[in-house]
Amino acid sequence: MGSSVDFIYWLDRDMSHKILMCLDDPSDLVRISCVSRSWRHFVIGNGLCKQLCLRMFPQLSRASCVAELNKSGAKEPEVGSSSSMEWQALEKDHRVYAYLARACTSFGIVGCIGETIGASSTDNFPEESIDNTLEARDIINGRASYWSSKGQRNPGVPETLTYKLVCPICVIMEISVHPFEAFFQPGNPIYSAKSVRIKMGHPNPSLDASADGKYVWTYISPEFPMAQENELQKFKLPEPVLCIGGILQIELLGRIQRQEMDNLFYICVSHVKVVGRPLSPAFGIEIREPSSGTFVLKCDQLAKCPTQPAFSNEVQAISPDYVQRRLRDFQQIVTMLRENVVQVVEEYDWDEEDEVDDFEEAYAL
Structure with a gap:
């Protein structure tokens, strides 16, 4: 010793x-x-x-x-x-x-989608917009909730869904995609893609950037095969990825299902979920050279960071269409509650003695 x-x-x-x-x-x-x-x-x-x-x-x-x-x-x-x-x-x-x-x-593992940015195409807007993919339910107010691409004769035409994460710097571990099953069509077809690929990066502030150069991608995942099944399918990244810039894009590669009505290929998604660790406000970034992706890493150790899930992947959309759907849901709930209250008042024969006895028994316990 x-x-x-x-x-x-x-x-x-x-x-x-x-x-x-x-x-x-x-x-x-x-x-x-x-x-x-x-x-x-x-x-x-x-x-x-x-x-x-x-x-x-x-x-x-x-x-x-x-x-x-x-x-x-x-x-x-x-x-x-x-x-x-x-x-x-x-x-x-x-x-x-x-x-x-x-x-x-x-840091806490939570849903990391902050809001939607856009889809490469949408068949019927806003009824089938990308905003619907933030809702886990397939049916809302008796109506199907999903995003649908435009129809294509070529099954090789890809589609993209682009999201803004809850903060500019996150550790992303897995992405889940739920293909949509059209229960209102003959045979209940499932409009899944053949495979998916994940991109992460930051906006390109260059004013002359083309549509394809709108974002600078600092990470591109391998392709993950997608099953033609009506379930939330998880795609775990080979290693956790640090998303610098807060932009995540899901590429949907290849089409499988034709629509009987027009004989065109579609891709439809009912729900998307992104799981990871948001690092703000303890950490932030400042992009220095967008073309090369260089940045300054900022650290504030005095910032209070959540250790428990503070963000929900299910309620992050802020579009007018999303708000209107939530308002309709709330109005429907209020209506149902009112009808039930009226029915109880009409059907129940109130007896003051019974009420007093119930009160005394409750407090005697």
């Missing part, structure tokens, strides 16, 4: 680096940096927390720098002391990336 050896002193830098990078839990790196001054210097000086985050989320390679918000008690570097300024920059990176690594694995 008395002759214990610090391996960082005895091993060369590369070997020590390989040993410590075998750790995959950010909490372990933070604990190691608290063991001794030499270990702390090694962890911070070699940017191990940043390297761990880059290994977890390659999308962070586009972060040009980090910025701390509401940071109190920071010491100003000495004038002309380049080594002091460099060390403070390394310490800042260590704090931000250590907190980010913990946030990406511990």
